Every structure is written in structure tokens, then in C-alpha cells.
Amino acid sequence: MxxxxxxxxxxxxxxxxxxxxxxxxxxxxxxxxxxxxxxxxxxxxxxxxxxxxxxxxxxxxxxxxxxxxxxxxxxxxxxxxxxxxxxxxxxxxxxxxxxxxxxxxxxxxxxxxxxxxxxxxxxxxxxxxxxxxxxxxxxxxxxxxxxxxxxxxxxxxxxxxxxxxxxxxxxxxxxxxxxxxxxxSPDIPGFIVNRFHAAVTSEAIRLIDEGVSIEDVDSVWKYHLGILYGLFGPLKNADYIGLDTTYLAGMYLTQRLGREMGYVPDWLSKKIGNNELGVKTQRGFYDYGNETPSSLYAKRVQAIREELRCRQDQK
Ligand SMILES: NC(=O)c1ccc[n+]([C@@H]2O[C@H](COP(=O)([O-])OP(=O)(O)OC[C@H]3O[C@@H](n4cnc5c(N)ncnc54)[C@H](O)[C@@H]3O)[C@@H](O)[C@H]2O)c1
The missing domain is CATH 3.40.50.720 (NAD(P)-binding Rossmann-like Domain)
Known part of the structure; x- marks a missing residue:
């Protein structure tokens, strides 16, 4: 063939x-x-x-x-x-x-x-x-x-x-x-989808042990993370948050929880050092060219509104 x-x-x-x-x-x-x-x-x-x-x-x-x-x-x-x-x-x-x-x-x-x-x-x-x-x-x-x-x-x-x-x-x-x-996918255990699946599911189960209700764990995804990750993916989402903020939050959680929550390889530290902080500096994981941060933020709001409207229509 x-x-x-x-x-x-x-x-x-x-x-x-x-x-x-x-x-x-x-x-x-x-x-x-x-x-x-x-x-x-x-x-x-x-x-x-x-x-x-x-x-x-x-x-x-x-x-x-x-x-x-x-x-x-x-x-x-x-x-x-x-x-x-x-x-x-x-x-x-x-x-x-x-x-x-x-x-x-x-x-x-x-x-x-x-x-x-x-x-x-x-x-x-x-x-x-x-x-x-x-x-x-x-x-x-x-x-x-x-x-x-x-x-x-x-x-x-x-x-x-x-x-x-x-x-x-x-x-x-x-x-x-x-x-x-x-x-x-590279030939790695869990490929891409099940690496996410394993990380998210085990964190969801861990949160139950830390006192969160089962319903609230799922609501966080249905009403927030599922919308943002579904529309943009985790990396563009991090660009919107700001890579510096993502890094600082990750470091705090790593210190308090005693496990890695802010994975920062050298190439990512370099990006942050080079002021590639995401949407606010027009370059992060993605390069946004000359599009201004305010236009990018407005597009994001529009996308979220449309998503919520679609969900409402489906009810
Ligand atoms: N279930 C899911 O949501 C899902 C999603 C993606 C990938 N997978 C993968 O798909 C594969 C199958 O999963 P599943 O959930 O369909 O399992 P399953 O248990 O529902 O079905 C497996 C079938 O394979 C048959 N089988 C076992 N050995 C066989 C052989 N030597 N020759 C012929 N048939 C044989 C069994 O009799 C059974 O009917 C797994 O590798 C799983 O990881 C599953």
C-alpha cells in the first residue's frame, strides 16, 4: 500500500x-x-x-x-x-x-x-x-x-x-x-491526553481530601476552567494570565505544598527574563505580533460571551 x-x-x-x-x-x-x-x-x-x-x-x-x-x-x-x-x-x-x-x-x-x-x-x-x-x-x-x-x-x-x-x-x-x-504525541507514557487526564483527575481527588465537595470540584470545571481551557488551551490561557504571575503563583504553591506546581525549565525562565510575559507584552508562548493587549483581551471576552450564549441556547 x-x-x-x-x-x-x-x-x-x-x-x-x-x-x-x-x-x-x-x-x-x-x-x-x-x-x-x-x-x-x-x-x-x-x-x-x-x-x-x-x-x-x-x-x-x-x-x-x-x-x-x-x-x-x-x-x-x-x-x-x-x-x-x-x-x-x-x-x-x-x-x-x-x-x-x-x-x-x-x-x-x-x-x-x-x-x-x-x-x-x-x-x-x-x-x-x-x-x-x-x-x-x-x-x-x-x-x-x-x-x-x-x-x-x-x-x-x-x-x-x-x-x-x-x-x-x-x-x-x-x-x-x-x-x-x-x-x-511523542512516544511517552500517557501520551498527551492522558497526562492531562491523570494530572487533573488526581488533583480533583486530592481536593476532596482537602475538604472540597465533589459537586464544587466539578462546578469549577463546568463554570470556569472548562470554558477557558476549552476555548484557549492551557498555554494561551497562561499567556492571558501573564507568565510572570503564573510563575510566582506556581513557586508559592510549590513551597507550601511541597510538590512541583510551577514547572519552570530554563527556556521558560529565559522567556520571562526577556519580558515575554504573554498577552500583556504581546509575546509569551505565542507571538501576538502588533495586536494590542486591549484588542486581545476584548477578543477573549467576546469568545467567552459567545461560548456562554451557545451553552444557554443548548439548554
Ligand atoms: N474505554 C475508553 O474510554 C477508552 C478510550 C480510549 C482508549 N481506550 C483503550 O482502548 C483499548 C480497549 O479498551 P476498552 O475500554 O474498549 O476495553 P473493553 O474491556 O471494553 O474491551 C476489550 C475487548 O478486547 C477483547 N480482547 C481481549 N483480548 C483479545 C484478543 N487477544 N483478541 C481479540 N479480542 C480481545 C475483550 O474480550 C474485550 O471485548 C484499551 O487499550 C484502552 O486503554 C479506551
Missing amino acids: TSSKEVRETSVIGAGVMGTGLAITMALNGIRVFLNDLTEDLLNASSKRISDLLADLEGRGTIVSASRVQDNVVVEKDLKKAVENSDMIFEAITEDPSAKRDLFEKLAENARDDSVHASNTSVIKISEIAAGLKSKERIIGVHWMNPPYVAPLVEMTPSEWTGKEVVEITRNFLEKTVGKKVVL
């Missing part, structure tokens, strides 16, 4: 929460998908979840024909038959490095030599899965968000061995065929 050649046939291994969602994603995009799991019962349960969801989408008028979409899904318990003709194979089995390595070894034996083998692992380094496997050049991390047929983001993680062409084919498929926003 060359990077310009279309991905026509796919496989999804593991028909649980994510595998079922991935089969739906492929089917909705008109791509044939072979869905595999360990038992007929698991496959039948997955098939039922797919038909229920498609019937619901048909009922709402989101798709024209549930049965036509469902025709793209072929349930297949035999692994060889499920993968032998596929251009791209998505692994969505249990989050266990040795189970994933065993599966990728089987894929190397049963799939086409030019097929792409993608792991949906949420946190395991791709090089830990691929090390020593003969198909390691073809293995890549493709971390879909749940539910994958709705969530717009996908994280893509090549390992040190992943071939350039595999990266290109995968990106092309995710962006052009399935229409996702792709972010490229």
Missing part, C-alpha cells in the same frame, strides 16, 4: 467499548470493517450495540439507512480471516502490554506485509509494545477518544521504529477519510 492509495478495508480487534465505537466510526465513513473478538457472544453483543445505535441515528434523521451502514461491518471470530485483506488494523483489546504484544505478533503472521497496525492504547508507550517484533516498522499508536464516531480528536504516536510511510498513510486516513483533528 502506498501513501496515495486509499484505505478500503480495515479491521478492529477487540469488540468492547472502544472496538464497537471504532467499528461504527469506520462504517459511518463508508469503510468496510472486520470486527474480531475472542468469543461469538462478545461479537454478538457488540453487533447488537452497533445496530441499536445505528437505528437510533436513523430515527433522528442523522443517517438515511441504518442497514446500509451496518452492511459495512463484518463480524469475524477467526483472526486470520479478520485481518488478511486489511489495509489498516486497529487494536482495541484490554490495556495489557503483553496481551497487546501477543496480538501484534499474530498480526505480523496473518496480515498483509504492507498493512498498518495501529494500537489504541491509552497510556502504554508504543515502543514497549513494538520492541523486538518483526512488524515494528508498521506499528503506530492511534489513540481515539470515546466515543470515536463523535469525538473530533485523535492522538497519533509513531515509535522510534515506525516507518515514515506508515505515519503518512495513517495521518492521511485519520484527517481526510475520517475527518479527525490529529495531534502528534
Whole structure:
């Protein structure tokens, strides 16, 4: 398969929460998908979840024909038959490095030599899965968000061995065929999304131990942080706060809490030393060119107002 050649046939291994969602994603995009799991019962349960969801989408008028979409899904318990003709194979089995390595070894034996083998692992380094496997050049991390047929983001993680062409084919498929926003993660534990997820969730749990109610933890995100981080991301948000203020607050918290809350590598200290303090000096993580701070602050207010109006409209 060359990077310009279309991905026509796919496989999804593991028909649980994510595998079922991935089969739906492929089917909705008109791509044939072979869905595999360990038992007929698991496959039948997955098939039922797919038909229920498609019937619901048909009922709402989101798709024209549930049965036509469902025709793209072929349930297949035999692994060889499920993968032998596929251009791209998505692994969505249990989050266990040795189970994933065993599966990728089987894929190397049963799939086409030019097929792409993608792991949906949420946190395991791709090089830990691929090390020593003969198909390691073809293995890549493709971390879909749940539910994958709705969530717009996908994280893509090549390992040190992943071939350039595999990266290109995968990106092309995710962006052009399935229409996702792709972010490229280094091969680090937790990638990008789950590093945030782990940090935020563990801080949320810690705050309960420090006396905050469960409802108030969630309200802080629903009514403030979720809005700002959702609109701008944490780094542009820090630019709006001011990198000097962010640094001083981080240092105070680090001293009082005895753990690192203000990570400041040398390059960031240098930025602060160079008066790159964010929006107020027109340069921080981002370069705002000649746009004045007051215009940038006004845009931010406008964006927050629009977001709040959209939320109100949806109620
Ligand atoms: N659940 C989520 O929200 C989510 C989101 C993103 C990524 N992921 C990742 O997706 C993967 C699957 O997670 P899940 O939540 O769908 O798990 P799940 O437990 O719902 O499903 C896993 C399925 O894999 C099957 N399986 C196990 N070994 C197999 C094998 N050798 N061959 C075929 N099938 C096999 C199991 O029978 C089960 O049906 C994990 O790596 C997880 O980290 C999960």
C-alpha cells in the first residue's frame, strides 16, 4: 500500500467499548470493517450495540439507512480471516502490554506485509509494545477518544521504529477519510491526553481530601476552567494570565505544598527574563505580533460571551 492509495478495508480487534465505537466510526465513513473478538457472544453483543445505535441515528434523521451502514461491518471470530485483506488494523483489546504484544505478533503472521497496525492504547508507550517484533516498522499508536464516531480528536504516536510511510498513510486516513483533528504525541507514557487526564483527575481527588465537595470540584470545571481551557488551551490561557504571575503563583504553591506546581525549565525562565510575559507584552508562548493587549483581551471576552450564549441556547 502506498501513501496515495486509499484505505478500503480495515479491521478492529477487540469488540468492547472502544472496538464497537471504532467499528461504527469506520462504517459511518463508508469503510468496510472486520470486527474480531475472542468469543461469538462478545461479537454478538457488540453487533447488537452497533445496530441499536445505528437505528437510533436513523430515527433522528442523522443517517438515511441504518442497514446500509451496518452492511459495512463484518463480524469475524477467526483472526486470520479478520485481518488478511486489511489495509489498516486497529487494536482495541484490554490495556495489557503483553496481551497487546501477543496480538501484534499474530498480526505480523496473518496480515498483509504492507498493512498498518495501529494500537489504541491509552497510556502504554508504543515502543514497549513494538520492541523486538518483526512488524515494528508498521506499528503506530492511534489513540481515539470515546466515543470515536463523535469525538473530533485523535492522538497519533509513531515509535522510534515506525516507518515514515506508515505515519503518512495513517495521518492521511485519520484527517481526510475520517475527518479527525490529529495531534502528534511523542512516544511517552500517557501520551498527551492522558497526562492531562491523570494530572487533573488526581488533583480533583486530592481536593476532596482537602475538604472540597465533589459537586464544587466539578462546578469549577463546568463554570470556569472548562470554558477557558476549552476555548484557549492551557498555554494561551497562561499567556492571558501573564507568565510572570503564573510563575510566582506556581513557586508559592510549590513551597507550601511541597510538590512541583510551577514547572519552570530554563527556556521558560529565559522567556520571562526577556519580558515575554504573554498577552500583556504581546509575546509569551505565542507571538501576538502588533495586536494590542486591549484588542486581545476584548477578543477573549467576546469568545467567552459567545461560548456562554451557545451553552444557554443548548439548554
Ligand atoms: N474505554 C475508553 O474510554 C477508552 C478510550 C480510549 C482508549 N481506550 C483503550 O482502548 C483499548 C480497549 O479498551 P476498552 O475500554 O474498549 O476495553 P473493553 O474491556 O471494553 O474491551 C476489550 C475487548 O478486547 C477483547 N480482547 C481481549 N483480548 C483479545 C484478543 N487477544 N483478541 C481479540 N479480542 C480481545 C475483550 O474480550 C474485550 O471485548 C484499551 O487499550 C484502552 O486503554 C479506551
